[in-house]
Amino acid sequence: MLGKLDWSAIPFDQPIPLIAGAIVLVGILAVLTWVVVKGHLPYLWHEWITSVDHKRIGAMYILLASVMLLRGGSDAIMMRIQQAIAYQSQGYLPPEHYNQIFSAHGTIMIFFVAMPFVIGLMNLVVPLQLGVRDVAFPTLNSVGFWLTATGALLVNLSLVIGEFARTGWLAFPPLSGLSYSPGVGVDYYAWSLQISGVGTLVAGINLVTTVLKLRTKGMNYLRMPMFCWTTLASSLLIVAAFPILTATLAMLLLDRYLGFHFFTNEAGGNVMMFMNLIWAWGHPEVYILVLPAFGIFSEVVSTFSGKALFGYRSMVLATMAICVISFMVWLHHFFTMGAGPDVNAIFGIASMIIAVPTGVKIYNWLFTMYGGRIRFATPMLWAVGFMVTFIIGGLTGVLVAVPPADFILHNSMFLVAHFHNVIIGGVLFGAFAGFEYWFPKAFGFRLDERWGKLAFWFTFTGFYVTFVPLYVAGMLGMTRRLQHYNVAAWRPWMIVAAVGMAVLSIGVICQIMQLVVSIRNREALRDRTGDPWDGRSLEWATSSPPPVFNFAFNPDVRGEDAYWDMKTHAKQQLLEHEVPEYQDIEMPRNSPTGFVCAFFATIMGFALIWHIWWMVILGGIGAFATFVVFAWRDHDEYVIPAAEVAAIDRVNLEERRSLVSLAGAI
Amino acid sequence: MSDQTHMHVEHDIAPGDEEQHSVGERIVGYVVGLVLALLLTATSFFIAGTDLVWQPSIPVALIVLAIAQMGVHLVFFLHITTGPDNTNNVLALAFGLLVVFLVVGGTVWIMGHLNQNMPPMDQIMQMRR
Numbered sequence: 001m002l003g004k005l006d007w008s009a010i011p012f013d014q015p016i017p018l019i020a021g022a023i024v025l026v027g028i029l030a031v032l033t034w035v036v037v038k039g040h041l042p043y044l045w046h047e048w049i050t051s052v053d054h055k056r057i058g059a060m061y062i063l064l065a066s067v068m069l070l071r072g073g074s075d076a077i078m079m080r081i082q083q084a085i086a087y088q089s090q091g092y093l094p095p096e097h098y099n100q101i102f103s104a105h106g107t108i109m110i111f112f113v114a115m116p117f118v119i120g121l122m123n124l125v126v127p128l129q130l131g132v133r134d135v136a137f138p139t140l141n142s143v144g145f146w147l148t149a150t151g152a153l154l155v156n157l158s159l160v161i162g163e164f165a166r167t168g169w170l171a172f173p174p175l176s177g178l179s180y181s182p183g184v185g186v187d188y189y190a191w192s193l194q195i196s197g198v199g200t201l202v203a204g205i206n207l208v209t210t211v212l213k214l215r216t217k218g219m220n221y222l223r224m225p226m227f228c229w230t231t232l233a234s235s236l237l238i239v240a241a242f243p244i245l246t247a248t249l250a251m252l253l254l255d256r257y258l259g260f261h262f263f264t265n266e267a268g269g270n271v272m273m274f275m276n277l278i279w280a281w282g283h284p285e286v287y288i289l290v291l292p293a294f295g296i297f298s299e300v301v302s303t304f305s306g307k308a309l310f311g312y313r314s315m316v317l318a319t320m321a322i323c324v325i326s327f328m329v330w331l332h333h334f335f336t337m338g339a340g341p342d343v344n345a346i347f348g349i350a351s352m353i354i355a356v357p358t359g360v361k362i363y364n365w366l367f368t369m370y371g372g373r374i375r376f377a378t379p380m381l382w383a384v385g386f387m388v389t390f391i392i393g394g395l396t397g398v399l400v401a402v403p404p405a406d407f408i409l410h411n412s413m414f415l416v417a418h419f420h421n422v423i424i425g426g427v428l429f430g431a432f433a434g435f436e437y438w439f440p441k442a443f444g445f446r447l448d449e450r451w452g453k454l455a456f457w458f459t460f461t462g463f464y465v466t467f468v469p470l471y472v473a474g475m476l477g478m479t480r481r482l483q484h485y486n487v488a489a490w491r492p493w494m495i496v497a498a499v500g501m502a503v504l505s506i507g508v509i510c511q512i513m514q515l516v517v518s519i520r521n522r523e524a525l526r527d528r529t530g531d532p533w534d535g536r537s538l539e540w541a542t543s544s545p546p547p548v549f550n551f552a553f554n555p556d557v558r559g560e561d562a563y564w565d566m567k568t569h570a571k572q573q574l575l576e577h578e579v580p581e582y583q584d585i586e587m588p589r590n591s592p593t594g595f596v597c598a599f600f601a602t603i604m605g606f607a608l609i610w611h612i613w614w615m616v617i618l619g620g621i622g623a624f625a626t627f628v629v630f631a632w633r634d635h636d637e638y639v640i641p642a643a644e645v646a647a648i649d650r651v652n653l654e655e656r657r658s659l660v661s662l663a664g665a666i
Numbered sequence: 667m668s669d670q671t672h673m674h675v676e677h678d679i680a681p682g683d684e685e686q687h688s689v690g691e692r693i694v695g696y697v698v699g700l701v702l703a704l705l706l707t708a709t710s711f712f713i714a715g716t717d718l719v720w721q722p723s724i725p726v727a728l729i730v731l732a733i734a735q736m737g738v739h740l741v742f743f744l745h746i747t748t749g750p751d752n753t754n755n756v757l758a759l760a761f762g763l764l765v766v767f768l769v770v771g772g773t774v775w776i777m778g779h780l781n782q783n784m785p786p787m788d789q790i791m792q793m794r795r
Contacts, residue, residue, distance in 0.1 A: 212754050240765045272780045273773075280769050327768045331776055339779040 003611035004184065009162045014097065020074075021160035050590040052138035053548055054123050057145050059442055061120025062435065064145075068112040068152055073508060075105035077501055080466070084498035086484035087491045098483040099166035100185065104155065106169025107189060110285070111196060112152045114423065117431040118292040119148075119203050122231045125438055126207065128539035128546060129225045131216030131555040131562070134588060136209035137202075139630065142594030144202040150598045151196025154605050158188040162609070165189040168481065170282065171252070173263035173274050178256045186256065187609040190249045195605050197246050204238025207231055216538070218557035222316070225537040225561075226302075226309055229316050230295030233323040234288045240327070241284035248277040275337065279330040287326040289423070291319060293430025294361055297383045300433050301365045303535050304380035305372030308561050311364040318357035318364075325354045335406045344403040351401035355394060362387060377533070378452035382433035385460045389425030396471070397422060414474025417467045424463055432459075432511075440532045444545045445522040451514035459507030465500030469493035528655045536564040543652040549585045549640060552649035582642040582649070589638050593630040597623050699742025706735045 011017055035041055048056055078101055082091045093101065127135055135141050158164040165185040167176045176186045211232040215224070252274065254260040261267035263274040302309040309315060331339065331347035365387060374380065396418040400406050409415055432455075440446045473493045478485070518525055531540040541563045542551055559565050604619025606612075710731045713724055740746040746755050 236761065240762070244769065270777070273777065276773055276776055276780075280773065324764070327765055328772070331772070337780065339776060343776055343779045 001612075003607070003613070005161075005610040005612065009184075009610075010160060011163070016078075016093075016097070017159045024156070024159075046590065049595050050142075050592045052134075052142050052588050052590055052594075054127050054135045054138065054141060055442060055546065057141050058120045058122075058124030061116045061123060061145055061148070064149055064152060065113050065115075065117035065120060065431070068108050068116070070508070071156065072105050072108040072113055073505070075101045075108070077505060079105065080494075080498045080501040083482065083485075083494045086482075087488070087494070088484075088486050090484055093483070095483045096163075096166060099481075100164045102481055103165045103168055103171075103185075103189070104158075107165075107193070108152075108155060109423075110169065110289075111193060112148070112155065114289045114427050114431070115196075115200060116148055116152075117435075118234070118289060118427070119144075119200070119207075121296065121431065121434045121438065122207055122227075122234070122292055123203070124442055125434075125539055126210060126228055126231050127214070128441070128542065128550060129228050129537050130211065130214060130219055131538045131541075131551060131557065132210075132214045133550050133585070135206050136214055137206050138588040139591045139593055139636075140202050141206050142591065143597050144199040144206065144594075146594040146598030147199030147202075147601055148196045150602045150605065151192040151199070153602060154188060154192035154195070154609070157606070158185070162188065170278050172278075173252065173255070173271050174265060176252060177264055179264075184609050186252075190253050190256075191605045191608050194246060194249055194253075195601050197242055197249075200238060201242045201246075204235040204242065207235040208239060211235070216551075216554045216557060219562070220557075222313070223557055223560050223562065225295075226298035226312070226315055226319075227292070227295035227537075229319050230291040230298075233319045234291040236323060237284045237288045237291070237326060241281045241288065244277060244281040245285075248274060248281065251277075272334075272337065275334050276330075279333040280327075282333065283330040284326045286423070287322055289427045290430070291322065293386075293427050293434075294319070296430045296434040296437070297365060297386060298361075299537065300379045300383045300437055301368050302561075303437075303533050304375045304377060304383070305369045306375075306534070307368055307372040308536070308564075309364065310367035310370075311360075312560060314360055315364050318360040321357040322354060325350065325357070329354055332401055332406070335403045336410045341403075348401055348403045348406075352398055355398050355401075358394060362391065377436075378447070378449055378456060379433045379437040379533075381453060381456045382429045382436065385456060386425055386429040386433070389429065389460075389463065390422060393418060393421030393425050409474060411479050412474040413470045413478045413480055416480045417470035417474060420467050420470075424467075432456075437533065438539070440527040441530075441539055441544050441546070444527055444543075445518065445525040446527055446532055448514050448518045448521065448525070451510055451517055455507050455510035455514055457507075458503055458510055462500050462502075462504030462507050465503055466497050467500070469496040469500070473497075530652065530656065531563075536561040538562050541566065543655070547645075547648045547652075549587055549645065552582060552585075552645050552652075553580065580649075582646040584642050585640045585645055586637045587640060589636055591630065591633075593626055596626045600626065695742055699738055702738045702742070703735060706731050706738065710735075 035044060048060065051057065078093065079098070082093045082098060085091050086093075091098075123135065123141065127133070155164070162184040165171055165176065165181065165188065167181060167186060167189070171186055171189055174180055176189075211224070211228055251260070251262040255262050255264060255269075261269035263269050263271055265271060298309055298315060329347060329351045331343060332351045335344050335348070365383075376384075396414070400409050400415060400418060436447055436452055470493070473490050476487070476489050476493075478487070478490045527544045530543040530546075532544070533540070538551075538555055538557070539546075541555060555562065555566075600619045600622030602619075604616055604623065607615035607619055710728055713719070713727050713731070719727070740759070744755075746752060746759060748756070
């Protein structure tokens with residue numbers, strides 16, 4: 001009846017996951033009770049859960065990423081403590097638990113923190129920057145978000161029901177095959193990635209279509225803000241690369257469920273094929289993450305330097321070059337695994353070449369800052385911190401791209417330090433910069449600068465104190481994923497790294513404090529103008545938060561930096577009190593399709609993991625039926641009458657006029 | 667939303683959007699495509715089993731027929747043309763082909779190499795003898 005599921009799946013003998021699970025459960029129940037008692041449930045259902053508004057979906061993506069960042073961060077803290085104390089002892093985490101923690105940490109941080117964070121920011125900002133009213137497929141967007149949330153939910157369920165994979169974040173066979181991982185851990189891993197992978201793929205398709213097909217009047221390709229370009233490149237990579245991941249995991253699942261032999265050593269399977277395919281997805285994946293971050297930094301650097309982006313066209317070219325070359329370097333993840341010198345040399349050279357467009361970008365940002373009047377607001381601090389950190393990470397990356405060096409550094413702590421250096425320094429700093437920068441746009445009030453700066457300095461310092469020792473430990477020969485060790489020379493570095501982790505945690509606490517303080521002082525921090533940073537692109541041309549239709553009129557774009565143009569040329573026109581001709585606006589209706597689909601997908605995923613076949617069929621039919629009901633709907637749009645548009649827009653225009661006349665008075 | 671989608675896209679029409687052809691013309695197009703596709707399929711089956719041609723040329727012929735089949739599908743069913751209204755589709759196709767070429771070609775090359783340098787255990791043992 002319940003497949004492999006019984007009471008032995010709950011780890012009653014392991015206090016750590018049980019207590020953690022209990023705390024989370026109590027937290028969720030408390031929030032749910034509060035929501036129901038206070039009567040917020042209808043509001044949540046109508047305004048958020050069923051919303052197909054790209055701004056709301058973007059915000060929910062970012063919320064999901066932030067919550068999962070705390071989960072992945074706790075895993076990181078546990079690992080650092082373990083390695084600090086596990087010198088000539090077992091530490092406090094038994095090996096099977098430690099292995100689950102590093103696997104969960106990697107999986108969560110890439111798939112459920114970095115991915116939703118950048119996709120959330122792209123969702124939130126790109127339609128606004130393009131001057132349009134929504135993404136190309138609004139309901140599909142909601143489906144994508146909720147499927148990602150399903151994946152995150154399944155990973156978290158593994159904490160208390162069963163176990164997670166003990167294989168590392170990419171689950172290489174034969175270790176992840178049925179004979180070496182008979183438990184449900186790898187199944188949790190694979191099914192949650194399959195389900196959230198579908199979500200990511202539809203998000204990618206949606207964003208590609210949005211950028212290619214929905215741009216406002218005059219928004220040529222070469223007038224798009226840089227963030228739209230990096231979104232396009234990153235989404236193209238999603239569309240091209242994620243099917244590889246899906247196919248590879250599907251083959252692994254066939255091996256595990258139906259006795260196939262794709263990646264076994266018996267019956268003609270080849271373990272190395274998994275390695276090859278997963279990295280053919282895995283390397284584009286890192287550029288999927290970092291390209292949007294590059295876009296964010298381009299926007300931030302140009303806004304806070306008060307200058308147009310230096311070398312816009314070279315930036316576009318560099319972005320598209322990275323997009324293509326990222327598909328030509330994947331072998332550098334397994335230089336040491338048997339390829340000959342020809343293959344290693346070619347892929348090593350390709351890996352070094354891809355650093356060139358990235359270097360072009362760094363110089364462009366530096367020259368944008370050069371001669372500018374720089375304001376060091378929190379987003380700009382993150383941007384400058386990124387440049388310093390990412391250059392170091394990039395240099396160690398070029399180092400490990402040299403095959404002979406890689407033979408020494410492969411699988412060492414040096415490598416761990418390298419990829420944290422680029423992912424934290426690039427993606428996470430970028431996500432935080434984007435979060436600080438666009439928060440006023442999304443919610444209508446700024447974030448507290450004092451706490452923001454504290455958060456930056458603690459995170460920045462903490463990052464170096466944590467990861468520089470890992471570089472050193474790698475040089476001293478320490479390999480990754482060690483549950484305990486007996487080498488005295490490594491010990492001090494592990495202790496320093498644990499101290500760094502504590503500093504990093506203070507940074508995270510500051511971020512949370514910043515949010516709390518800002519929400520409490522929201523009236524004082526209110527952004528009435530819609531343009532708190534003196535911005536340059538179209539998202540600042542509408543109010544904060546934008547109305548559901550984003551723009552009362554589709555803006556007319558006449559050059560790069562569209563809004564900056566309008567501000568400099570149209571001050572006089574804006575001051576003239578002409579009353580525009582408002583028209584009715586059609587917007588897509590809310591739809592519970594995404595939530596219901598994800599509900600059934602969760603049931604199906606859980607049932608597949610535990611081999612509860614009747615429930616698999618139930619979930620599958622439910623998800624398909626939801627899709628059919630959606631496809632046969634009669635009304636998919638509603639009309640906002642011109643009078644309402646006028647009423648909403650008038651407030652925005654008044655605020656903006658008072659701002660312009662104020663500036664004129666000075 | 668529809669007012670936006672058509673605002674600037676006179677030269678850039680999505681698949682399924684094209685209304686400039688009459689129904690009759692479109693039906694003729696699909697019928698021609700269907701006939702060509704069936705013809706190519708039938709030829710493939712015929713060639714695979716025949717001994718009328720030089721045997722080693724059969725795999726090559728099958729590959730050529732398969733590529734032609736893809737071309738027919740692209741032109742008649744997916745409406746990929748070289749016209750200016752089709753730039754996005756052609757570029758998307760080119761990007762897709764490039765990625766497939768890189769991944770498949772790279773995989774074949776890499777896996778061949780891995781097999782050269784990492785033979786199964788019994789072969790290593792034989793080499794040591």
